[in-house]
Amino acid sequence: MKQKQFPSTHPGRASSHPERTQLQEATVAGVRNPSLAEKRREQICDAALELFLQKGFASTTIRDICARSGVNQASIYDYISNKNDILRRLLNQLWFSSGAPSLPDLLAEHPENTLQENVAFYLKEFWSKRRKGTLLAYRTVPHLTKEDRKAMRARDEQFISRLAESIEDLTHLPENDPRTLIVANLVLFMANFGPLRDWLHQDLDNDMVADTVAAAIVAMIENLARYSPEQSESPSIQD
Amino acid sequence: MKQKQFPSTHPGRASSHPERTQLQEATVAGVRNPSLAEKRREQICDAALELFLQKGFASTTIRDICARSGVNQASIYDYISNKNDILRRLLNQLWFSSGAPSLPDLLAEHPENTLQENVAFYLKEFWSKRRKGTLLAYRTVPHLTKEDRKAMRARDEQFISRLAESIEDLTHLPENDPRTLIVANLVLFMANFGPLRDWLHQDLDNDMVADTVAAAIVAMIENLARYSPEQSESPSIQD
């Protein structure tokens, strides 16, 4: 109940994993029953997410979260170790393990579709499954530690380099051409387009936006391929 | 010194201007000398901006701002009326009157350049002149009032519809085709690309990114033009 126990007090331990694939969650020993603890943590995180998106992290109080989740102000510390811990747990589930697909996987699994179709599908999935994660991440950067930011960037860069490889294949650009990286960045960025802009713009049809953006991405990639050194004439992008 | 005087206590007055073109700044009568007041306000805003971007709005305290700007904790209220007022003043100068050019103007003033050159120039200017404004805006949304958000959106939408008109001209798409609007949105969004992503990615050459993004935008627009109903064969985009 009272005694919390912090993870990896061994200082050398954390850095033995060179790339952490998640953010460190404090282990809290307030409540014995693990399934109950999990259930409460879910309540807490659900409430916190809504509030963080609505009012921002810093001006959401523990009292707000308790009121909304129905958990008592004292009890909450039996399930989470502090306010930042809630944020980390949220990012773990929304940023690191959101159900959003990856474009390279999609291309490999559905070669029967055109590039444009696959990209459009990818965008729609991403926008619906990662909306909140993206919003939360972009808005709470200042409240994250340097290490957490680094872990998040690492995750993104992993996506991006896989994407860059795909683009390399599509365009036949050489491996060291930085433009594949840039375009990969751009694609990921456009995948964020919906969530990030929705505070500004909510009156456009989502599917049509996705289709237009997909067309734009395809045009981008085709344009890159057109100036590839290996194939200067209309390369075969359609797979 | 002590007496503050708040603007437009007449409730009906503010809404007589249908589109406010800035955010409401409280008039503070603490200090008589207007140039001194302006100088102090600048100190305060400069310090506040750095801190807001570093630590976020809510967790930056008035004491932080005072320490950094050299203004006394009590005196600060002789120059600004409250913490939110600082944010509004910052957004007024960084969002509403940043020196960033508009792409339609650029196209009109420099018809001797290619579309790609103009777009690339636009992006570089935007990224350098509007970087902080964009970051600040996107991160502080939750702390703005509904009216303020509306005013900011209005500003953006004004840009976007002018841009959509330009794209209409370039692509010869009909006026009611929503894709021009979507592409205009995308262009503005990509103009935000640099600032927003720099917490994730700082190791790419800025100019090369701008050139590649410009190429992507041009490809997007050409692609749109290619399927325009009026000109189905390679339309003349180069001006």
Next chain:
DNA sequence: TGTTTTGCCTGACAAATGTCAGCAAATTGT
């Protein structure tokens, strides 16, 4: 039924925060 365990909650504390009253210091005008 009596005891022990487990989860919940009332109440509170120390620290931090936005805000300012009222006075001291400096500047200005004469």
Next chain:
DNA sequence: ACAATTTGCTGACATTTGTCAGGCAAAACA
């Protein structure tokens, strides 16, 4: 040099905040 005005500042206020100690009731167990 003096008075009047303008600016700067010490110190403090009421609140809000994150966090928890310690007790209480219900459930599990004997």
